[in-house]
Amino acid sequence: MTVHRPATPQQLPSEYQEFIDRATADDDVVGLILKGSHAHEDMPTEHSDHDVYVVLADRATTGLAALDGYRSAALDVVVTTLDGLRAFGGLERYALARARVVLDRTGGELAAIIAAKGRLGTEEARTAVAARLDAYVNWLYRSVKNARDGLALPSLLDAAESIGHLLELLFALDRRPRPYNKYLSWELERHPLPGWGGRMLLDTIERIQRTGDVSAQQGLFAQVEARAREAGHAATLDAWGDDLALLRPSTGPTARSHTAVTLPVTVRNLRHEDLPACTWSGSATHLRCVEHELVRAAAGEVDYLAVCTPADLPVAIGGIDYQVADGAGTVWQLGVHPALQSCGLGTLLIRAAEQRIRERGLTRSELAVEEDNPRARALYERLGYVAYGREPDSWDEEAPDGTIRRYETMCVLMRREL
Numbered sequence: 001m002t003v004h005r006p007a008t009p010q011q012l013p014s015e016y017q018e019f020i021d022r023a024t025a026d027d028d029v030v031g032l033i034l035k036g037s038h039a040h041e042d043m044p045t046e047h048s049d050h051d052v053y054v055v056l057a058d059r060a061t062t063g064l065a066a067l068d069g070y071r072s073a074a075l076d077v078v079v080t081t082l083d084g085l086r087a088f089g090g091l092e093r094y095a096l097a098r099a100r101v102v103l104d105r106t107g108g109e110l111a112a113i114i115a116a117k118g119r120l121g122t123e124e125a126r127t128a129v130a131a132r133l134d135a136y137v138n139w140l141y142r143s144v145k146n147a148r149d150g151l152a153l154p155s156l157l158d159a160a161e162s163i164g165h166l167l168e169l170l171f172a173l174d175r176r177p178r179p180y181n182k183y184l185s186w187e188l189e190r191h192p193l194p195g196w197g198g199r200m201l202l203d204t205i206e207r208i209q210r211t212g213d214v215s216a217q218q219g220l221f222a223q224v225e226a227r228a229r230e231a232g233h234a235a236t237l238d239a240w241g242d243d244l245a246l247l248r249p250s251t252g253p254t255a256r257s258h259t260a261v262t263l264p265v266t267v268r269n270l271r272h273e274d275l276p277a278c279t280w281s282g283s284a285t286h287l288r289c290v291e292h293e294l295v296r297a298a299a300g301e302v303d304y305l306a307v308c309t310p311a312d313l314p315v316a317i318g319g320i321d322y323q324v325a326d327g328a329g330t331v332w333q334l335g336v337h338p339a340l341q342s343c344g345l346g347t348l349l350i351r352a353a354e355q356r357i358r359e360r361g362l363t364r365s366e367l368a369v370e371e372d373n374p375r376a377r378a379l380y381e382r383l384g385y386v387a388y389g390r391e392p393d394s395w396d397e398e399a400p401d402g403t404i405r406r407y408e409t410m411c412v413l414m415r416r417e418l
Helices: 014-024 063-067 082-087 091-097 109-117 122-148 152-173 181-190 198-211 214-230 234-238 241-246 272-281 284-298 345-359 374-382
Strands: 029-035 050-056 075-081 100-104 266-269 302-308 314-321 328-336 364-370 386-398 404-417
Touching: 014 029, 014 050, 014 075, 014 100, 029 082, 029 091, 029 109, 050 063, 050 082, 063 075, 075 082, 082 109, 091 109, 100 109, 122 152, 122 214, 122 234, 122 241, 152 198, 152 214, 181 198, 198 214, 198 272, 214 234, 234 241, 266 345, 272 284, 272 314, 284 302, 284 314, 284 328, 284 386, 302 345, 314 345, 328 345, 345 364, 345 374, 364 374, 374 404
Parallel strands: 050 075, 328 364
Antiparallel strands: 029 050, 029 100, 266 302, 302 314, 314 328, 364 404, 386 404
16 A cells, blocks of 8 residues: 655644545545646645545445535545546546645556546547647647638637647647646646647737637647648648648738748847847747847857848847857757748758867867757758767746746767767
Protein backbone atom coordinates (compact mmCIF):
# COMPACT_ATOMS: atom_id res chain seq x y z
CA MET A 1 0.00 0.00 0.00
CA THR A 2 1.25 3.47 -0.80
CA VAL A 3 0.02 6.67 0.76
CA HIS A 4 1.07 10.07 -0.61
CA ARG A 5 0.09 13.17 1.31
CA PRO A 6 0.09 16.35 -0.78
CA ALA A 7 0.81 18.51 2.25
CA THR A 8 1.07 18.34 6.03
CA PRO A 9 -2.20 18.24 8.03
CA GLN A 10 -1.49 21.74 9.35
CA GLN A 11 -1.62 23.04 5.77
CA LEU A 12 -4.91 21.41 4.81
CA PRO A 13 -8.52 22.22 5.73
CA SER A 14 -9.54 19.94 8.56
CA GLU A 15 -12.56 18.54 6.67
CA TYR A 16 -10.34 17.34 3.85
CA GLN A 17 -7.71 15.85 6.14
CA GLU A 18 -10.32 14.15 8.31
CA PHE A 19 -11.92 12.65 5.21
CA ILE A 20 -8.57 11.35 3.93
CA ASP A 21 -7.82 9.80 7.31
CA ARG A 22 -11.27 8.19 7.48
CA ALA A 23 -11.06 6.80 3.94
CA THR A 24 -7.51 5.50 4.46
CA ALA A 25 -8.68 3.59 7.53
CA ASP A 26 -11.50 1.91 5.56
CA ASP A 27 -10.47 -1.47 4.09
CA ASP A 28 -13.08 -1.17 1.34
CA VAL A 29 -11.19 1.82 -0.09
CA VAL A 30 -8.52 0.68 -2.59
CA GLY A 31 -7.52 4.13 -3.77
CA LEU A 32 -7.78 7.88 -3.26
CA ILE A 33 -7.09 10.39 -6.02
CA LEU A 34 -6.72 14.17 -5.72
CA LYS A 35 -7.53 16.17 -8.84
CA GLY A 36 -8.15 19.80 -9.72
CA SER A 37 -6.18 22.83 -8.57
CA HIS A 38 -4.55 21.05 -5.64
CA ALA A 39 -3.07 18.52 -8.07
CA HIS A 40 -1.48 21.32 -10.13
CA GLU A 41 1.59 22.91 -8.57
CA ASP A 42 1.18 26.64 -7.84
CA MET A 43 -2.48 26.65 -8.96
CA PRO A 44 -4.55 26.48 -5.73
CA THR A 45 -6.06 29.68 -4.33
CA GLU A 46 -7.80 30.37 -1.05
CA HIS A 47 -11.06 29.47 -2.80
CA SER A 48 -9.93 26.08 -4.15
CA ASP A 49 -11.65 23.01 -2.74
CA HIS A 50 -10.19 19.49 -2.75
CA ASP A 51 -11.58 17.24 -5.49
CA VAL A 52 -11.26 13.63 -4.35
CA TYR A 53 -12.05 10.36 -6.10
CA VAL A 54 -12.70 7.50 -3.70
CA VAL A 55 -12.08 4.17 -5.44
CA LEU A 56 -13.87 1.24 -3.78
CA ALA A 57 -13.26 -2.47 -4.04
CA ASP A 58 -15.85 -4.55 -5.89
CA ARG A 59 -18.81 -5.48 -3.68
CA ALA A 60 -17.76 -2.93 -1.07
CA THR A 61 -20.26 -2.30 1.73
CA THR A 62 -18.70 0.83 3.23
CA GLY A 63 -20.84 3.76 4.19
CA LEU A 64 -18.51 6.00 2.20
CA ALA A 65 -20.45 5.02 -0.93
CA ALA A 66 -23.26 7.29 0.25
CA LEU A 67 -20.93 10.31 -0.02
CA ASP A 68 -20.80 10.16 -3.82
CA GLY A 69 -21.57 13.69 -5.01
CA TYR A 70 -20.89 15.31 -1.64
CA ARG A 71 -19.79 18.94 -1.93
CA SER A 72 -18.69 21.60 0.53
CA ALA A 73 -16.40 24.61 0.47
CA ALA A 74 -13.42 22.35 1.21
CA LEU A 75 -14.35 19.02 -0.33
CA ASP A 76 -15.86 17.57 -3.52
CA VAL A 77 -16.24 13.77 -3.51
CA VAL A 78 -16.79 11.24 -6.29
CA VAL A 79 -17.08 7.57 -5.34
CA THR A 80 -16.32 4.97 -8.01
CA THR A 81 -14.64 1.63 -8.71
CA LEU A 82 -11.61 0.73 -10.81
CA ASP A 83 -13.89 -0.11 -13.76
CA GLY A 84 -15.76 3.14 -13.27
CA LEU A 85 -12.49 5.04 -13.20
CA ARG A 86 -11.41 3.46 -16.50
CA ALA A 87 -14.67 4.60 -18.11
CA PHE A 88 -14.30 8.30 -17.31
CA GLY A 89 -13.65 10.37 -20.44
CA GLY A 90 -14.31 13.83 -21.83
CA LEU A 91 -13.05 16.69 -19.68
CA GLU A 92 -12.60 14.29 -16.76
CA ARG A 93 -9.88 12.58 -18.74
CA TYR A 94 -7.54 15.54 -18.47
CA ALA A 95 -8.41 16.04 -14.81
CA LEU A 96 -7.44 12.45 -14.09
CA ALA A 97 -4.35 12.59 -16.32
CA ARG A 98 -2.85 15.28 -14.08
CA ALA A 99 -4.31 13.92 -10.83
CA ARG A 100 -2.25 12.78 -7.85
CA VAL A 101 -2.64 9.31 -6.37
CA VAL A 102 -2.97 9.83 -2.62
CA LEU A 103 -3.59 6.16 -1.74
CA ASP A 104 -3.03 3.03 -3.83
CA ARG A 105 -3.81 -0.45 -2.50
CA THR A 106 -3.98 -2.03 -5.97
CA GLY A 107 -0.33 -2.82 -6.45
CA GLY A 108 0.05 -0.05 -9.02
CA GLU A 109 -3.07 -0.79 -11.09
CA LEU A 110 -4.65 2.49 -10.02
CA ALA A 111 -1.55 4.48 -10.97
CA ALA A 112 -1.50 2.74 -14.36
CA ILE A 113 -5.11 3.76 -15.05
CA ILE A 114 -4.27 7.38 -14.22
CA ALA A 115 -1.19 7.31 -16.46
CA ALA A 116 -3.24 5.87 -19.35
CA LYS A 117 -5.68 8.81 -19.15
CA GLY A 118 -2.90 11.10 -20.34
CA ARG A 119 -2.21 9.24 -23.59
CA LEU A 120 -4.71 8.82 -26.43
CA GLY A 121 -4.59 5.57 -28.36
CA THR A 122 -3.26 5.72 -31.92
CA GLU A 123 -6.64 5.24 -33.61
CA GLU A 124 -8.41 7.38 -31.02
CA ALA A 125 -5.99 10.22 -31.71
CA ARG A 126 -6.27 9.82 -35.49
CA THR A 127 -10.07 10.02 -35.35
CA ALA A 128 -9.98 13.00 -32.99
CA VAL A 129 -7.51 14.91 -35.16
CA ALA A 130 -9.57 14.40 -38.30
CA ALA A 131 -12.78 15.56 -36.62
CA ARG A 132 -11.26 18.56 -34.85
CA LEU A 133 -9.25 19.62 -37.90
CA ASP A 134 -12.39 19.72 -40.04
CA ALA A 135 -14.29 21.66 -37.35
CA TYR A 136 -11.43 24.12 -36.89
CA VAL A 137 -11.20 24.79 -40.64
CA ASN A 138 -14.99 25.20 -40.79
CA TRP A 139 -15.12 27.96 -38.17
CA LEU A 140 -11.92 29.58 -39.44
CA TYR A 141 -13.34 29.71 -42.97
CA ARG A 142 -16.55 31.31 -41.66
CA SER A 143 -14.55 33.90 -39.71
CA VAL A 144 -12.28 34.89 -42.59
CA LYS A 145 -15.18 34.96 -45.06
CA ASN A 146 -17.27 37.17 -42.76
CA ALA A 147 -14.33 39.54 -42.31
CA ARG A 148 -13.94 39.71 -46.08
CA ASP A 149 -17.61 40.62 -46.38
CA GLY A 150 -17.44 43.34 -43.72
CA LEU A 151 -19.30 41.39 -41.01
CA ALA A 152 -17.08 42.20 -38.03
CA LEU A 153 -19.11 40.71 -35.16
CA PRO A 154 -19.92 37.38 -36.89
CA SER A 155 -16.25 37.14 -37.87
CA LEU A 156 -15.15 37.66 -34.27
CA LEU A 157 -17.66 35.14 -32.92
CA ASP A 158 -16.62 32.53 -35.48
CA ALA A 159 -12.95 33.10 -34.65
CA ALA A 160 -13.75 32.46 -30.99
CA GLU A 161 -15.63 29.26 -31.93
CA SER A 162 -12.57 27.99 -33.81
CA ILE A 163 -10.23 28.18 -30.82
CA GLY A 164 -11.73 25.30 -28.87
CA HIS A 165 -11.48 22.99 -31.88
CA LEU A 166 -7.92 24.20 -32.51
CA LEU A 167 -6.83 23.29 -28.97
CA GLU A 168 -8.48 19.88 -29.16
CA LEU A 169 -6.66 19.36 -32.47
CA LEU A 170 -3.21 20.41 -31.26
CA PHE A 171 -3.34 18.22 -28.17
CA ALA A 172 -4.75 15.27 -30.14
CA LEU A 173 -1.82 15.58 -32.57
CA ASP A 174 0.40 14.93 -29.55
CA ARG A 175 -1.99 12.16 -28.38
CA ARG A 176 -2.99 14.11 -25.26
CA PRO A 177 -6.34 15.24 -23.86
CA ARG A 178 -7.00 18.95 -24.00
CA PRO A 179 -6.67 20.67 -20.61
CA TYR A 180 -9.33 22.83 -19.04
CA ASN A 181 -8.87 26.45 -20.09
CA LYS A 182 -7.87 27.23 -16.50
CA TYR A 183 -4.87 24.92 -16.80
CA LEU A 184 -3.87 25.68 -20.40
CA SER A 185 -0.93 27.97 -19.54
CA TRP A 186 0.16 25.61 -16.76
CA GLU A 187 0.09 22.66 -19.16
CA LEU A 188 2.01 24.39 -21.95
CA GLU A 189 4.67 25.68 -19.58
CA ARG A 190 5.36 22.31 -17.99
CA HIS A 191 4.48 19.97 -20.85
CA PRO A 192 4.98 21.93 -24.11
CA LEU A 193 3.41 20.80 -27.35
CA PRO A 194 6.18 19.70 -29.74
CA GLY A 195 6.99 22.40 -32.26
CA TRP A 196 4.87 25.08 -30.61
CA GLY A 197 6.24 27.94 -28.53
CA GLY A 198 3.88 27.92 -25.55
CA ARG A 199 3.99 31.65 -24.89
CA MET A 200 3.72 32.56 -28.57
CA LEU A 201 0.78 30.18 -29.09
CA LEU A 202 -1.07 31.63 -26.09
CA ASP A 203 -0.43 35.20 -27.24
CA THR A 204 -1.72 34.41 -30.73
CA ILE A 205 -4.84 32.71 -29.38
CA GLU A 206 -5.52 35.62 -27.06
CA ARG A 207 -5.18 38.11 -29.91
CA ILE A 208 -7.55 36.10 -32.09
CA GLN A 209 -10.04 35.69 -29.26
CA ARG A 210 -9.95 39.42 -28.51
CA THR A 211 -9.83 40.93 -31.98
CA GLY A 212 -10.54 38.25 -34.56
CA ASP A 213 -7.33 39.38 -36.32
CA VAL A 214 -7.51 37.70 -39.73
CA SER A 215 -3.75 37.82 -40.37
CA ALA A 216 -3.12 36.14 -37.02
CA GLN A 217 -5.67 33.44 -37.88
CA GLN A 218 -4.08 32.86 -41.28
CA GLY A 219 -0.57 32.71 -39.83
CA LEU A 220 -1.70 30.19 -37.26
CA PHE A 221 -3.48 28.12 -39.89
CA ALA A 222 -0.29 27.95 -41.97
CA GLN A 223 1.42 26.22 -39.05
CA VAL A 224 -1.54 23.96 -38.35
CA GLU A 225 -1.81 22.95 -41.99
CA ALA A 226 1.88 21.99 -42.15
CA ARG A 227 1.65 19.86 -39.01
CA ALA A 228 -1.63 18.22 -40.02
CA ARG A 229 -0.23 17.23 -43.41
CA GLU A 230 2.93 15.86 -41.78
CA ALA A 231 0.69 13.77 -39.52
CA GLY A 232 -1.15 12.24 -42.49
CA HIS A 233 -4.35 14.33 -42.53
CA ALA A 234 -4.02 15.88 -45.97
CA ALA A 235 -7.33 14.34 -47.09
CA THR A 236 -9.29 16.26 -44.45
CA LEU A 237 -7.71 19.51 -45.58
CA ASP A 238 -7.93 18.84 -49.31
CA ALA A 239 -11.66 18.15 -49.00
CA TRP A 240 -12.00 21.94 -48.60
CA GLY A 241 -10.65 22.41 -52.11
CA ASP A 242 -10.08 25.98 -53.31
CA ASP A 243 -11.57 27.38 -50.09
CA LEU A 244 -8.22 26.74 -48.40
CA ALA A 245 -6.75 29.63 -50.40
CA LEU A 246 -8.78 32.07 -48.31
CA LEU A 247 -7.24 30.71 -45.11
CA ARG A 248 -3.57 30.93 -46.04
CA PRO A 249 -1.39 33.99 -45.28
CA SER A 250 -0.86 34.87 -48.95
CA THR A 251 -4.57 35.56 -49.41
CA GLY A 252 -7.40 36.99 -47.39
CA PRO A 253 -10.06 39.69 -47.24
CA THR A 254 -7.68 42.49 -48.27
CA ALA A 255 -5.80 40.59 -50.98
CA ARG A 256 -6.28 41.84 -54.55
CA SER A 257 -5.57 38.42 -56.04
CA HIS A 258 -4.49 34.90 -55.15
CA THR A 259 -0.91 35.53 -56.32
CA ALA A 260 1.96 35.12 -53.88
CA VAL A 261 3.87 38.30 -53.11
CA THR A 262 7.67 38.20 -52.84
CA LEU A 263 9.42 40.87 -50.80
CA PRO A 264 13.18 41.35 -50.38
CA VAL A 265 14.60 41.03 -46.88
CA THR A 266 17.91 42.11 -45.40
CA VAL A 267 19.96 40.86 -42.46
CA ARG A 268 21.50 43.34 -40.05
CA ASN A 269 22.35 43.68 -36.38
CA LEU A 270 19.36 43.92 -34.04
CA ARG A 271 19.15 47.29 -32.30
CA HIS A 272 17.60 48.43 -29.03
CA GLU A 273 15.06 50.53 -30.90
CA ASP A 274 13.85 47.38 -32.71
CA LEU A 275 12.58 45.71 -29.53
CA PRO A 276 9.09 47.32 -29.47
CA ALA A 277 8.51 45.75 -32.91
CA CYS A 278 9.61 42.31 -31.67
CA THR A 279 6.77 41.53 -29.26
CA TRP A 280 5.80 38.65 -31.57
CA SER A 281 8.97 36.84 -30.43
CA GLY A 282 7.94 36.37 -26.81
CA SER A 283 6.95 37.90 -23.50
CA ALA A 284 8.27 41.05 -21.86
CA THR A 285 10.61 38.82 -19.85
CA HIS A 286 12.02 37.36 -23.06
CA LEU A 287 12.53 40.82 -24.56
CA ARG A 288 14.38 41.95 -21.43
CA CYS A 289 16.68 38.98 -21.94
CA VAL A 290 17.23 40.01 -25.58
CA GLU A 291 17.92 43.56 -24.43
CA HIS A 292 20.63 42.23 -22.10
CA GLU A 293 22.19 40.31 -24.98
CA LEU A 294 22.38 43.53 -27.00
CA VAL A 295 24.58 44.93 -24.24
CA ARG A 296 26.82 41.89 -24.65
CA ALA A 297 26.78 42.40 -28.42
CA ALA A 298 28.15 45.89 -27.94
CA ALA A 299 31.01 44.31 -25.97
CA GLY A 300 31.72 41.86 -28.79
CA GLU A 301 30.72 38.75 -26.82
CA VAL A 302 27.77 37.93 -29.09
CA ASP A 303 26.18 38.90 -32.38
CA TYR A 304 22.42 39.42 -32.50
CA LEU A 305 20.84 39.45 -35.95
CA ALA A 306 17.56 40.62 -37.42
CA VAL A 307 15.98 39.67 -40.73
CA CYS A 308 14.05 42.77 -41.82
CA THR A 309 11.38 43.67 -44.36
CA PRO A 310 11.74 46.65 -46.77
CA ALA A 311 10.09 48.71 -44.02
CA ASP A 312 13.07 47.73 -41.79
CA LEU A 313 10.84 45.77 -39.39
CA PRO A 314 12.35 42.59 -37.87
CA VAL A 315 10.50 39.40 -38.83
CA ALA A 316 13.15 36.94 -37.61
CA ILE A 317 15.79 37.35 -34.91
CA GLY A 318 18.52 35.26 -33.32
CA GLY A 319 21.89 35.39 -31.65
CA ILE A 320 25.36 33.85 -31.82
CA ASP A 321 27.21 33.47 -28.52
CA TYR A 322 31.01 33.20 -28.77
CA GLN A 323 31.54 32.55 -25.05
CA VAL A 324 29.93 29.09 -24.78
CA ALA A 325 32.23 26.72 -26.71
CA ASP A 326 35.88 27.07 -27.71
CA GLY A 327 36.38 27.43 -31.45
CA ALA A 328 32.65 27.72 -32.16
CA GLY A 329 29.73 30.11 -32.27
CA THR A 330 26.59 28.94 -30.49
CA VAL A 331 23.39 29.91 -32.29
CA TRP A 332 20.46 30.49 -29.95
CA GLN A 333 17.21 32.36 -29.30
CA LEU A 334 16.06 31.91 -32.90
CA GLY A 335 12.58 33.20 -33.63
CA VAL A 336 10.49 33.83 -36.75
CA HIS A 337 7.29 35.87 -36.88
CA PRO A 338 4.35 33.39 -36.56
CA ALA A 339 2.68 34.63 -39.75
CA LEU A 340 5.88 34.09 -41.77
CA GLN A 341 7.05 30.71 -40.59
CA SER A 342 7.83 28.05 -43.21
CA CYS A 343 8.83 30.82 -45.65
CA GLY A 344 12.59 30.23 -45.49
CA LEU A 345 13.37 32.99 -43.00
CA GLY A 346 14.72 30.55 -40.42
CA THR A 347 17.13 29.08 -42.97
CA LEU A 348 18.25 32.56 -44.03
CA LEU A 349 18.84 33.54 -40.41
CA ILE A 350 20.92 30.44 -39.67
CA ARG A 351 23.04 30.88 -42.80
CA ALA A 352 23.65 34.53 -41.88
CA ALA A 353 24.68 33.42 -38.39
CA GLU A 354 27.12 30.89 -39.87
CA GLN A 355 28.66 33.63 -41.99
CA ARG A 356 29.21 35.76 -38.89
CA ILE A 357 30.90 32.79 -37.22
CA ARG A 358 33.23 32.38 -40.21
CA GLU A 359 34.06 36.08 -40.11
CA ARG A 360 35.33 35.56 -36.56
CA GLY A 361 37.77 32.94 -37.85
CA LEU A 362 35.83 30.07 -36.27
CA THR A 363 35.05 26.81 -38.05
CA ARG A 364 32.09 25.34 -36.19
CA SER A 365 28.47 26.32 -35.51
CA GLU A 366 26.63 24.76 -32.58
CA LEU A 367 23.05 24.92 -31.32
CA ALA A 368 20.60 23.13 -29.04
CA VAL A 369 17.04 22.06 -29.83
CA GLU A 370 14.42 20.73 -27.43
CA GLU A 371 13.89 16.99 -27.69
CA ASP A 372 10.14 17.46 -28.17
CA ASN A 373 10.60 19.79 -31.15
CA PRO A 374 11.21 17.33 -34.03
CA ARG A 375 10.21 19.88 -36.68
CA ALA A 376 13.02 22.27 -35.72
CA ARG A 377 15.50 19.42 -35.44
CA ALA A 378 14.55 18.24 -38.94
CA LEU A 379 15.29 21.74 -40.27
CA TYR A 380 18.72 21.79 -38.65
CA GLU A 381 19.51 18.34 -40.01
CA ARG A 382 18.58 19.50 -43.51
CA LEU A 383 21.02 22.36 -43.02
CA GLY A 384 23.83 19.94 -42.18
CA TYR A 385 23.73 19.86 -38.38
CA VAL A 386 24.54 16.59 -36.62
CA ALA A 387 23.52 15.59 -33.09
CA TYR A 388 26.40 14.86 -30.71
CA GLY A 389 24.85 14.87 -27.24
CA ARG A 390 22.07 16.03 -24.96
CA GLU A 391 21.86 18.17 -21.84
CA PRO A 392 19.22 19.85 -19.66
CA ASP A 393 18.48 23.53 -20.07
CA SER A 394 16.26 26.04 -18.30
CA TRP A 395 15.19 29.66 -18.52
CA ASP A 396 12.68 32.06 -17.03
CA GLU A 397 9.22 32.20 -18.59
CA GLU A 398 6.49 34.71 -17.91
CA ALA A 399 3.05 33.34 -17.02
CA PRO A 400 -0.14 35.10 -18.23
CA ASP A 401 -0.53 36.72 -14.79
CA GLY A 402 2.97 38.20 -15.04
CA THR A 403 4.64 35.85 -12.58
CA ILE A 404 8.01 34.38 -13.52
CA ARG A 405 8.53 30.62 -13.51
CA ARG A 406 11.54 28.51 -14.34
CA TYR A 407 11.03 26.39 -17.46
CA GLU A 408 13.13 23.22 -17.60
CA THR A 409 13.68 21.00 -20.63
CA MET A 410 16.04 18.51 -22.24
CA CYS A 411 17.88 19.54 -25.40
CA VAL A 412 19.70 17.74 -28.20
CA LEU A 413 23.09 19.32 -28.92
CA MET A 414 23.92 19.74 -32.61
CA ARG A 415 26.90 21.05 -34.57
CA ARG A 416 28.00 21.77 -38.10
CA GLU A 417 31.53 22.16 -39.40
CA LEU A 418 31.80 25.32 -41.50
